[in-house]
Amino acid sequence: MPNPTATTARPQTCPHCTAPLDPDPRFTVWCPGCEWNLVPEQEAAEEAAKDAKAAARERAAAERTERLFQEVAAGRADTTRQDWLAASAVATAVHLSTAALAGWGIWLLVTGNTPLRCLGAAVLAVVFLLRPRLGRAPRGTGVLTRTEAPALYGLTDRLAEQLGAPKVDVIRVDGEFNASMGVVGLRRTSVLTIGLPLWEAMDDQQRIAMLGHELAHRINGDHRSGLWLGSAIRTLAHWYDLATPRRRAGGGGVGAMNLLFIFADYISNAVLHVVTWLLLRVLLLLHRLTARAGQQAEYRADELAARAASSEAASGMLTALLFDEAVGTAVLRVRARIHSRPRSTRREPASAPDTDLLWQELRDHLAGLPALERDRLVRRSRAGGHCVNATHPPTHLRLALLAGRPPVPAAVTAAPAESAAIDAELAPHRARTAHTFLAG
Ligand SMILES: [Zn+2]
Ligand SMILES: [Zn+2]
Structure with a gap:
């Protein structure tokens, strides 16, 4: 560090x-x-x-990850379809349970007497709570429209065409050192999120590789964010949350009624414990089934990114992911510089020129990283299993996979004028994000 x-x-x-x-x-x-x-x-x-159990679980997961890498690298990881099918079957069971509950509620409401109708209404209220969540298209700060960012959308469209992926509907930027692709709502709006700090840490071709990886998420066979599976996972998480027993505040007295309540509480808690235990098993099963197939999909997205932007750029993009701490360092340095100015010349913290300073500092810091420090970060990622998040394979394995493939040249590049136009489109967001970092 x-x-x-x-x-x-x-x-x-x-x-x-x-x-x-x-x-x-x-x-x-x-x-x-x-x-x-x-x-x-x-x-x-x-x-x-970490306790021994957690460490053992992590070791087992790391072994599975390593084994899958070996299989993908050797081109013999072919179980994706079975895993997705099994996960979809579990998802179907979840959706059927919701549908059955809804059917029961309606049946009670239509055929029951007054108490049963009340029960039916309660059941339907629970169904409403558990309805599949589809997510919403983002609005407001950070969202770029096609008229605001024609160059960025133009480049993304060209990349999508090259990859054979659908065009992206909405591009938004945020302050994360990451990028992601999501599909939301009933109309399945695709949303590409670009983390500006990561964007600023990369060169033009690496940015194309990053866009390529995210666009590839639509065609790499990754169903985790799909309508059926994604909503089932969210529904299960809701069920789990709802079923988790909560301690009720104890009332005074030891009357017969009170004892009855305590007994009812005891029974319902016991039932809920069994329900949460079962739900957790199903969630873990879904995680196991999708983790393997999901990681295969990530490797596939990296290979597609390399095909679009070149192997060199894709490796550069993955290496950039290891430098997430550089943003914090750049923020500290720029803040220190602002504070070291003589009071008379000190502007308000994070005025416009200072926000430019932050991104320049980040680029200078990364450009000036000595080979020894780069080597340390890469090796540490191997030792600590650096992952973008739980859904991605460790970064060093993603790098190793690309290194093991024959290098490919770039199929998509951006002319200097196009890159400059994209820079201009992102300028207000760059300033806003830097302002937030420097003020925070
Ligand atoms: Zn990915
Ligand atoms: Zn030594």
Whole structure:
């Protein structure tokens, strides 16, 4: 981790193998020979504090991930269809349960006497709570329309055509060091979210690779955000939440009525415990089924990204993902610079020129990263299993997969004028995001 404020004594030689160490005080000291301090002590202590069960679960998951990587790399991971089919069957059972409950509620309402009709209404109210959630198209800050950003939409459309993917409906930007593709609503509106810090950390061709990866999510056979499966997962999570027993505040007295309530509470809690246990099993089963197929889909999206933007750019894009801490460093440095100005010349924090300064600082910081620090970040990702999030394979395995394939040239590039036009379209969002970072 870059550490501009470190003042403690720095070892000159490795305490493990006595090799001479890098004297650059801006970065974490570590030994490339024996990997001493590759994961700084605090992180290592947190790792060690995990209980044995959690550690064993993580190890098993890491082994499965590694095995899948070997299969994908060798081109013999062919179980995707079976996994998706099994997951869809579970999803169907979930939707059928909701439908059956709705049918029962309506039947009670139509055929029952007054108490049964009340029960029917209650059942339908629960069905309403559990209805499949489809998500909504984003509106407001960060959303770019086609008239506001013709160059960005133009490039994305060209990429989609090259990949054979559907065009994206809505592009929005946010302040995350990430990018994502989602499909929302009954009309299945596709929403591409671009994290501006990640965008600013990459060069033009790497940005095309990133857009390519996200567009590829529509054609890589990933059904996790699909209508059937995605809504089933969300419905199950709702059920789980609703069924989790809550402690009721105890009333005073020991009357017969009170004892009856305590007994009823005890029984209902016992039932709910069984229900939540079952729901958790189903959720974990769905996770197991989709994790493997989902990771295969991610590797496929990386390969499609390489085909669109070149292998080199796709690897560069994946490497950029490892530098998520660079944003924090750039923010600290720009803040420090603003505060070191003489009071008379100090502008309001984060005025317009300062917001430009942040992105320039981020690019300068990344461009100036010494090879040793880059090496440390890549190796640490291997040791710590750096993932974009739980849905993606570890970044170092994604890099290894591309490295193992024959390199491919770029099929889509952006002319300098096109890149400049996209920059101009994003300028107000860049300033707004930087302002938020510097003020925060
Ligand atoms: Zn060493
Ligand atoms: Zn992805």
